[in-house]
Structure formats: C-alpha cells, structure tokens
Amino acid sequence: MTAEQTVVVVGAGHVAAALVKAARRRGFAGPLVILGDEPTGPYQRPMLSKERLAGAGESGLWLLDPQWCAANDVTLRTGSPVERVDAATSSVLLADGGSIPADLVVLATGGRPRQLPGVEGDRIHTIRTLADSDRLRERLAPGRRIGVLGAGFLGTEVAAAAVGRGAEVVVFDVAPVILARGVGADIGTAVQALHAGKGVQFRLGQGIESVRATADGVTVTTAAGAETVDDLVVCIGIEPNTEVAVRSGLVVGNGVEVDAECRTSVPTVFAAGDVAAHDHPRYGRLRVEHVDVAQQQAAAIGKTIAGRPTTFADPHWFWTDQYDINIQGLGLGGIRPDDRMVARGDLSALDGTVFWLRGGLLVAAATVERGEDVSVARELIDLEIPVRAEQLADEGVELDELLDSEEVNA
Numbered sequence: 001m002t003a004e005q006t007v008v009v010v011g012a013g014h015v016a017a018a019l020v021k022a023a024r025r026r027g028f029a030g031p032l033v034i035l036g037d038e039p040t041g042p043y044q045r046p047m048l049s050k051e052r053l054a055g056a057g058e059s060g061l062w063l064l065d066p067q068w069c070a071a072n073d074v075t076l077r078t079g080s081p082v083e084r085v086d087a088a089t090s091s092v093l094l095a096d097g098g099s100i101p102a103d104l105v106v107l108a109t110g111g112r113p114r115q116l117p118g119v120e121g122d123r124i125h126t127i128r129t130l131a132d133s134d135r136l137r138e139r140l141a142p143g144r145r146i147g148v149l150g151a152g153f154l155g156t157e158v159a160a161a162a163v164g165r166g167a168e169v170v171v172f173d174v175a176p177v178i179l180a181r182g183v184g185a186d187i188g189t190a191v192q193a194l195h196a197g198k199g200v201q202f203r204l205g206q207g208i209e210s211v212r213a214t215a216d217g218v219t220v221t222t223a224a225g226a227e228t229v230d231d232l233v234v235c236i237g238i239e240p241n242t243e244v245a246v247r248s249g250l251v252v253g254n255g256v257e258v259d260a261e262c263r264t265s266v267p268t269v270f271a272a273g274d275v276a277a278h279d280h281p282r283y284g285r286l287r288v289e290h291v292d293v294a295q296q297q298a299a300a301i302g303k304t305i306a307g308r309p310t311t312f313a314d315p316h317w318f319w320t321d322q323y324d325i326n327i328q329g330l331g332l333g334g335i336r337p338d339d340r341m342v343a344r345g346d347l348s349a350l351d352g353t354v355f356w357l358r359g360g361l362l363v364a365a366a367t368v369e370r371g372e373d374v375s376v377a378r379e380l381i382d383l384e385i386p387v388r389a390e391q392l393a394d395e396g397v398e399l400d401e402l403l404d405s406e407e408v409n410a
Contacts, residue, residue, distance in 0.1 A: 014298070044061055260280070
C-alpha cells in the first residue's frame with residue numbers, strides 16, 4: 001500500500017471515527033473520505049440509551065471535530081447513501097448517481113433495529129439513531145407508562161433511563177431472567193432485583209402473542225394476559241446492513257465475512273463493526289455488536305492501511321451502565337456449554353465476577369462493579385496462564401498475583 005491511496009469509509013459511526021484517527025496517527029497520508037447516510041457526523045451511539053435519554057446535552061456526543069478533519073484531510077459527507085462498491089473501477093457509487101474514487105474501502109454500514117412485523121405508529125420506538133433517542137426522550141415523563149420489549153442490554157438501559165425520568169416501566173421478555181444470555185443468570189438475577197427495587201415491572205418467561213398499536217396506546221398480549229402502555233420501545237436486536245455488500249458482490253453470511261485483518265472477499269475492501277462477521281483468531285467467525293469491538297477493528301484496519309498489517313485478536317469487551325452500577329463482559333461470545341463457571345464475590349449484592357474456564361485456562365469473564373477483575377482477566381486470557389477454579393473463587397487470592405505464575409504459554 002502507498003501512503004497516497006484514497007480510503008473511503010462507507011458509514012459515519014464509531015468505525016469511521018476510530019479508523020481515520022488511527023490511520024493519521026500512524027502516518028497514513030492519503031485522502032480519507034467518510035460517507036454517512038444520516039444528516040450528522042459520527043456520534044457516541046452508546047449515549048443514545050443512557051445520557052441522551054436522561055436529558056443530557058451534547059457534551060461528549062460528537063466523535064470527530066470539524067477543525068481536526070480539516071487539518072487532517074478528512075472529508076465528511078453526510079446524507080450520502082451508497083449504492084455499491086465497484087472494485088473493478090476503484091470507485092464507490094452513490095445512490096444519487098455520483099461516484100467517488102477509492103483505492104481502499106471500509107464498509108461500516110452497521111445495522112438496523114429488528115421490527116415487529118405489521119406493528120408501527122407514533123407510539124412504537126426503536127433506538128438506533130440520534131433522532132430515535134430524541135423522539136423517545138420526549139415521551140419519558142411522570143404519568144406515562146412505558147413498555148420495553150426485550151430485556152437485553154439496550155432494553156434494560158432504556159428501562160433505567162425511563163425510570164430516572166419518572167415514567168412507569170414494564171419490561172417484557174421471553175427469557176425468565178434479564179441479561180442471562182449476555183452475562184449469566186447470577187448477574188442477571190442481581191441486576192433484575194436492582195431494577196425491581198427502582199420500580200421496574202417485569203413480565204418475563206412469556207412469549208408475545210400480539211402487539212396492537214392504536215392512537216391511544218399499545219396493547220401487548222402474552223399468555224398471562226394483556227397490558228396497555230403509552231409507548232412501546234422495541235429492543236429485540238439488530239439486523240446487519242449488508243445490502244451495499246451484496247450489491248458489491250462480497251461474500252455475506254451473518255454479516256459481511258472478513259478475515260482476521262477485517263478484509264472482505266475483495267482484497268481492497270474491508271469491513272468492521274456491527275456489519276462484520278469477523279474470523280477471530282481465538283473464537284472463530286463471530287459478528288459482535290459492541291462499540292469497543294467496532295473501534296478496535298477500525299484501529300486494526302487503520303494500522304494495516306498505514307503499512308503495518310494488523311489482526312484484531314483481543315477478547316471482545318463490552319460494558320453497560322445502569323443507574324449507578326457498571327457491568328462489564330470479556331470474551332463472552334466464545335463461551336461453550338461445557339465451560340466451567342466460577343463465581344467470585346457477592347453477586348447478589350452487585351459486587352462480584354463470574355469466570356469461565358476451559359481446560360484450566362480462562363476464556364471469559366463478566367463482572368458487576370469490579371472492572372479491575374476484567375483487566376486481570378484480559379491478561380490471563382492473553383498470556384494463557386493456567387488457573388484453578390479455587391483460586392478464582394477465593395477472595396483471599398489477589399487476582400493480579402495469578403499473573404506472576406511461571407506457567408506462561410508466551
């Protein structure tokens with residue numbers, strides 16, 4: 001690769017912001033162009049279900065400063081949806097018929113919220129864009145009853161924000177325990193009790209039979225009966241935006257398939273973030289929907305285009321803040337059913353960590369209010385230091401002392 005190649009990023013989110021910064025910091029001198037279909041530049045998407053819903057202003061919201069872009073030859077074009085990438089002519093074709101020359105392309109088209117078929121209207125909400133968050137925030141007020149469909153990370157963050165603004169909240173999910181699919185039943189149970197103590201109502205373990213939206217409210221029917229809310233927030237995951245990739249002739253499965261360096265089936269096209277099904281050196285092919293993964297993949301691509309080929313091989317990390325509680329997870333996408341789970345601390349008191357072991361090696365961890373445990377877990381995983389379940393469970397054993405083990409598979 002030469003320093004004067006033009007790189008075009010399709011999608012103006014976390015991937016775009018992280019990539020252009022990484023490329024410039026490592027000496028890449030060619031033009032960088034970001035194409036976004038929203039009317040704004042890159043912003044902090046995690047804030048949409050937290051600070052933005054709570055009523056915070058724009059402090060910390062924007063990811064790219066216009067002055068920095070101007071000084072670093074970064075062109076940001078908003079409101080510019082892309083039709084496809086034409087690798088044969090080295091160009092990106094726009095939906096309006098225009099085209100942009102591109103030696104290298106990074107697809108960062110993200111995803112879109114899954115919808116309830118046939119259910120729409122002013123009282124139905126999803127959270128993916130700044131406009132989505134601002135529209136919902138206007139509805140979160142005392143005297144209003146807000147329904148949340150889906151008790152994963154996004155749904156529980158929305159519930160916490162709604163309660164904080166004085167609204168009544170009821171959460172629906174087919175799972176019997178919130179967050180269990182993400183961080184395990186022990187942490188999920190403790191966080192569920194926290195929400196319940198704040199007044200959140202739960203309707204769990206029941207499938208949704210129907211959702212009916214009218215001008216007066218939204219009625220959700222389960223096997224246990226029907227309930228009516230003023231607004232319903234649908235938080236049932238996202239679908240990757242692969243349309244540009246398909247029209248460009250790229251290999252697509254559960255997302256755009258990329259290798260360890262985030263390169264697609266066309267060598268001059270990369271993909272990262274929510275849309276990328278990444279061939280992770282440790283966990284195999286996964287599509288992970290967490291902002292840190294998007295940023296780390298983008299940073300790896302930035303190094304590669306600057307002449308230092310780099311793979312993204314770190315354990316996937318995520319966090320969620322709910323009320324004044326911080327929850328983190330590491331490597332959870334790689335857990336297998338037969339991995340051994342080990343608990344440390346008092347999870348019921350929202351102060352502990354769950355580890356997963358395989359063959360004497362740590363493979364994953366989830367923690368509540370113990371971020372330092374995740375920092376140690378990251379090194380234990382990276383260095384492949386053998387540990388025993390008894391050591392992890394024993395509060396008398398300092399976790400960082402396990403890093404000094406002589407049995408390191410460096």
